[in-house]
Amino acid sequence: MVLDSRQREMLRLIWRENRLSRWELHERMGVNPNAIGSEAAQLLELGILREAAPESVGQGRPRVPLEIDTATRDVVGLALSPGQVDVARLTLRGQLLGTPASKPVANPSELLATAKRLLKTVVDDQTLAVGISSPGFLDPEEHAILFSSVTGAPQPFDVNALFDAADGRPILFENDMHALAVRWLLTHQAEQSQDVLLVYVGDGRLGAALLIDGRPNRGCMIGANELGHTRFFVETEKCFCGQVGCLERICSTPFVRSRSAQNGFAANAAGLFERIARYDGQDSALEEMAQFLACGLSNAINFTRPNRLVLVSELTRYPRFNDLLLRSIRAGVLFALVDRVRIDVWDQPGAVSAETAGWLALAGLYQDGWKTL
Ligand SMILES: [Zn+2]
Structure with missing residues (x-):
């Protein structure tokens, strides 16, 4: 089975609008009704589309909307x-x-x-x-x-x-x-033509992807944009990549714990997100981490000038810390870009x-x- 790009366009339109009749597909795509009919027949046969209950529109034959089949495949x-x-x-x-x-x-x-x-x-x-x-x-x-x-x-x-x-x-x-x-793109009905820099921040795990025209930026090999291994001159645990100072090691429970200890604070046993949840404007280790993270993100924006930064993280649940981070990111973005780049947050459980x-x-x-x- 190989779908052609016209079939994918049909599927994408139906994905977005939930239901479309063959006639509506013909109008939206500017493809003749016979061709739409035969493409649709193939997608019905494959169990990718199904026919929904007909809708009457005024006089004449009722239209049969097509929808994505959620039961067959x-x-x-x-x-x-x-x-x-x-x-x-x-x-x-x-x-x-x-x-x-x-x-x-x-x-x-x-x-x-x-x-x-x-x-x-x-x-x-x-x-x-x-x-x-x-x-x-x-x-x-x-x-x-x-x-x-x-x-x-x-x-x-x-x-x-x-x-x-x-x-x-x-x-x-x-x-x-x-x-x-691509999960974000399909669930957010975003403009396909925009460049999107998506950054995921977990505890000790940080990754990024760049979508250009809805396609992944592949570079010289397939991988995420290695924002997590952007390095700073700061002491961290050794990263699995072999270096120290990686942003992925900075955004982690061991880093904020060790910084608290170095700053003479009492041992803080809480994990990273627990501390972020409790953040009340006074936690120098967390603030230091936020500055490094903001620096990495604002430099990534300056370098790729995307239409949007999508920040995917549990941390976006906690307004006090989230506001600090977003303010710090904006402070590091070039003046010419700061009003043009949209920053979205997405708190998607089980993101990875x-x-x-x-x-x-x-x-x-x-x-x-x-x-x-
Ligand atoms: Zn690393």
Whole structure:
């Protein structure tokens, strides 16, 4: 099955407007009704579209709206993370089907066998495509993870076994930040033509993706834009990349704990987000972290001048800290850009998950510029 770009455009319009008749598709796309009819017939046959109850419009034949079929086919997401693999099943509208399953991976040598077993439990005849996400640098052509916290190894890590487990179904193998970015794009009905810099901030985990015209910026190899390994002259724990001072190590519980200790404060056992939740305007370690994070983000804005920065993090739940961070980011952005760049916050639980990996498969259905179904 290979969908052409006209079918993807049809699907994208129906995705956005929920229901459209063949006649409305003809009007919006400027494609003749016969061609629309045959494209629609194929998508109905594949179980991607279905016909909804007819709507009467004045006199004449009632129109039959087409909608995304959420019952016939599904997509599967598999997320590889350090020490863990997760799978989830989603409808073609991105609703979770059942409960995602998870397995621990004690040693990277067990990663493939565990992931393969887990994938086999969810892939069946209904499965249209599989999205596989991993942090780090990937080679989708060779089916390899080149460098990642998941494998911990400096040499390429072959993931062909996962492709075998999908029994010939299309697989979208992408960086986890790209998966998150396309999930944001499809759920926010954003302008496809805008450049979007999406940044995810977790405890000790920071990643970024840049979407240009709704397509991922691929650079010289497939990976997130390595904002997490932007380095500052500050003492941190050693990063898995081999350096110290990485932004990803700064935005972490160990960093704020050690800074509190150095500043002579009583030991603070709270985790990063717990401290952010309690932030009352007086926590110099958190404020120092916010300054480093803002510096990294404002420099990224100055360098890429995106239409939007989308900040995805639990921290955006807490207004006091969130305001401090956003003010500090704006203070570091060039005057010419500051009023033009829109900053959105997105508090998406389970942002890096199998559910998000499943959205990669949906990207292949609805978006151009991704590996297509
Ligand atoms: Zn690093």
